[in-house]
Structure formats: structure tokens, C-alpha cells
Amino acid sequence: MEETVQAVVDFALHALTCDYAGVALRAIGGRPDIPAVTDPVVAGIYSFQLATGVGPLVVCMDGRTTISVPDVAHDARWPRWAEEVLRLGVRSVLDVPLWTTADAVGVLGLYSKRDNAFGPDDEAVAHILARHATVALATARREENLRVAVDARKLIGQAMGILMERYDLDSDRAFQVLKRYSQDSNIKLREVAQSLINSRHLPDR
Known part of the structure; x- marks a missing residue:
């Protein structure tokens, strides 16, 4: 740009x-x-x-x-x-x-x-x-x-993978967990995913 x-x-x-x-x-x-x-x-x-x-x-x-x-x-x-x-x-x-x-x-x-x-x-x-x-x-x-959207999708995918491995969730359930934290915390889904990737913990609600 x-x-x-x-x-x-x-x-x-x-x-x-x-x-x-x-x-x-x-x-x-x-x-x-x-x-x-x-x-x-x-x-x-x-x-x-x-x-x-x-x-x-x-x-x-x-x-x-x-x-x-x-x-x-x-x-x-x-x-x-x-x-x-x-x-x-x-x-x-x-x-x-x-x-x-x-x-x-x-x-x-x-x-x-x-x-x-x-x-x-x-x-x-x-x-x-x-x-x-x-x-x-x-x-x-x-x-x-488009680049921003692709990057966000990659982050969310990585965060879902962490939840799936740690808590034995399927992909749909892992996404719902991220979405719920995003809504309850009023934090963008991308930011929730990034926080989980960086800290290996979901952000405090």
C-alpha cells in the first residue's frame, strides 16, 4: 500500500x-x-x-x-x-x-x-x-x-491445534472454545489465538 x-x-x-x-x-x-x-x-x-x-x-x-x-x-x-x-x-x-x-x-x-x-x-x-x-x-x-485474513486464519489454526492436543478436542470444539473466549473477553479472535500461541494459556477473562 x-x-x-x-x-x-x-x-x-x-x-x-x-x-x-x-x-x-x-x-x-x-x-x-x-x-x-x-x-x-x-x-x-x-x-x-x-x-x-x-x-x-x-x-x-x-x-x-x-x-x-x-x-x-x-x-x-x-x-x-x-x-x-x-x-x-x-x-x-x-x-x-x-x-x-x-x-x-x-x-x-x-x-x-x-x-x-x-x-x-x-x-x-x-x-x-x-x-x-x-x-x-x-x-x-x-x-x-487478504494477507491479514490469511495470517489470522493461520494463527487461529495453530491455536486450535494447541487446544486439540492439550484437551483432546476435535476441531469444531476447539474453535468454539476460542470463539467463546473472544466473545466473553471482548477480544478479537485473532488476538486470543496469538495470546494462546505465545503463552500456551488462554487469556484471563
Whole structure:
């Protein structure tokens, strides 16, 4: 995932007339992540918006709509954000959504030190890049989730084997024991299995 996102922002610098680029991704069940930026300036702009809930990044991600700010110095939509961005030396901003038909994946943010830096051609190229980036990121996320699922299955299988050997249980009964401990302790099944493997004892309930 990290390599894919970094490739997206690095390519954006070559394909578009921008000084900085970054990607913010919507995390499952939590606040957005900032996996890749080409400069700490972008991290500062993103962090400010995520902390305050104010700015084009938030609107772009929630509304799945492209947000263009030709000149930050003359944009009155987000005064606090504009003040922070100008302080960091940025004058033009173009935020393009990364999204599938199912959900919003994130935002590709492009930044320039010049005002009116992004014309129609730049925006068209940004949309093409965003579409390709969305597919690449969604694929990387699915592969990452699949690896996590496979690892969890291996851990649970090892933990079941320990219970089967120690208590002479069949596989169904061993799984039910793990599941019961997970539910009673409000601990994920994977974590219960890992604890059993590490300590050779079921966690305290």
C-alpha cells in the first residue's frame, strides 16, 4: 500500500505543474490516514484539516467532488485554512477525489506556490491520474486485507491445534472454545489465538 501511494504522488509531480502532492486515504472505522506526501508542507496542510474538520480536503472526501482553489489569498470559503496554507507558502490547490462506485477511497491533493497554477488541462490530467490511482490503491488495499485474513486464519489454526492436543478436542470444539473466549473477553479472535500461541494459556477473562 505504502509503495503504491508513494508512486502516485511522485508521478503527480512529473505529470502536473505542481510543487507538492499528497494522498489522504479514508481509514476503515477511523480518521483518514496520510500515507504519502512529497513534502512536509502537505502533511501540515492535511493535519490542520483533519484536526479542525475544515478545508477542501474534507469537502472533497465527503462529497466526492473536485475542489479547486485558484488563489488561496482570495478564497473566502475556509478563512482559517487559507491563513494556514498561505503561511506555508502555497497559493493554488487542487483536490481530486479517489473513489469507487462503492465508497470514497481518498483524496489526491496538488499544491503550487503560484496562484492560478492549475488550468483545465491540469485538472483533466489530475482526473485521469486519480482514476488510475483509485484502481491501484483499491487493489493494494484488497491484497493487504487478504494477507491479514490469511495470517489470522493461520494463527487461529495453530491455536486450535494447541487446544486439540492439550484437551483432546476435535476441531469444531476447539474453535468454539476460542470463539467463546473472544466473545466473553471482548477480544478479537485473532488476538486470543496469538495470546494462546505465545503463552500456551488462554487469556484471563
